[in-house]
Each structure stands twice: as C-alpha cells, then as structure tokens.
Amino acid sequence: MRESQKLLSYGFRNYETRALYQPNTALQEQPIYYGEVESLPLGVAEEVVLTFPKGYYKDIQASITVPAYFEAPVRRGDAMGTIELSLADEVIYSGAVVALASVEEAGLLSRFGDYIYLLFDQPNADE
Numbered sequence: 001m002r003e004s005q006k007l008l009s010y011g012f013r014n015y016e017t018r019a020l021y022q023p024n025t026a027l028q029e030q031p032i033y034y035g036e037v038e039s040l041p042l043g044v045a046e047e048v049v050l051t052f053p054k055g056y057y058k059d060i061q062a063s064i065t066v067p068a069y070f071e072a073p074v075r076r077g078d079a080m081g082t083i084e085l086s087l088a089d090e091v092i093y094s095g096a097v098v099a100l101a102s103v104e105e106a107g108l109l110s111r112f113g114d115y116i117y118l119l120f121d122q123p124n125a126d127e
Helices: 003-014 108-120
Strands: 015-021 028-033 039-043 048-053 061-065 079-087 090-099
Touching: 003 015, 028 108, 039 079, 048 079, 048 090
Parallel strands: none
Antiparallel strands: 015 048, 028 039, 039 090, 061 079, 079 090
C-alpha cells in the first residue's frame, strides 16, 4: 500500500466531519433597545463544518460572546460577536456571530421608554 493511501485510510478511520451550524439559523436571541422589536436573532453567516477525532462530537463545547444588549439600528449580516468551538480546552473554530434580521430605529416615544428603562436597569454590557 502506498503512503498516501495509508494516510487517507487513517484519516477516514479515525476522523469525522460534520456540519455543526447552518447559516440563517438562530443560535440565540439577544435584547435590543431603541428598535422596533425587543430581541435580535443571532447566528452564523456561513455553514460551520469541522473535522475532529471520531467519538468526540459530544465533547465539543460552544461559547458565544456578545454584549448583554444591542442598540438599533442593526443591519442583517452585521457582526455582533464571536463564537468559539473548543475540544479539550483547545479552540478548534472561531468565527463571527451575525445579526439574522435588520432592526430599524423605533419611534421617539418607544426610544424614550427604552432610554428610561436603561437609565434605571442598566444590564452589564460585558456579559
């Protein structure tokens, strides 16, 4: 058997490739203020496909880092944070988390209500 065939055979026997996240699928929703809606769906812009050792799929840990809230206006596709996938404390994927919808600014009265709310109930923006 040639070396290249041995290498391919080893790879197919010991590794698997999976699509973990699809584009335009919400991974989470985050509050948005000063906008026409109350929450912003977040996801990935492109399909996330990873190759990893067989049997380790359940050990992959996902971590999404975004601010505690956003402020309108936001355009669909804007980068809003990051997603990291880790296996055994090693980051195996890092990419952008994007807005899956556009959110226009709300009217004056609604924006004023959000301003008052944030004035008295300031969420931690670093969460």
